[in-house]
Amino acid sequence: MFDSPEERLKALRFLRNVQVRHLDQTDRWIADEERRAAEQARRRPPPATPDWALERGKRALPKLVHTGRCWNSFFMQGITREQAIEALTRGGVPACPQCEPDKELGVLD
Template sequence: MSDSTPEERLAMLRFHRRVQLQQLAQTDEWIAIWEQRAAEHARRRPPPPDPDWALEIGKGALPVWVHTTECWNSFFMHAISREQAIEALTRGGVPPCILCRPERELGVLD
């Protein structure tokens, strides 16, 4: 290639570009196929169960209250496990919600 003229180099580079575009188009087609298969697979799976516990987050991303799902509001709350709820109530210093009273179901702070 070092002995080629500028016109020959341009021709080779344009050819190389066409090959790359074809490869990119093939890759995009494969991605579309696998995205469709993944979507079909996700539709066949049962949805995850609703969380039993939630941690309400306040200003500064600090936890405010622990809740049961009766108080669930996904805008302000994050799903947590039973163990995380107990940890937040007992060691984390997060108070229980005064409406749904998660400490009763969890058997802590009675």
């Protein structure tokens, strides 16, 4: 098909140019999608604050149980009331000393 190195080189350069144009178009599509996703995220209301939360420490082990409105809520995941009671009573997870979820849940020792 291509008899000389010059013809092969010319074909390869042509192929590269085509691929660069396709890559540029793909990059524009990605940027457009990212802009649309960011716009949708701005319009979406923030997630509701959970009533109860579990703070995780090193190695993702449960560290403290919190109320959802605790000011000391850094690495926390929302949990249900039942999960909070379970963690405090059977799980051996201590209650946050600032927000005192054990008092609100009625599980004081």
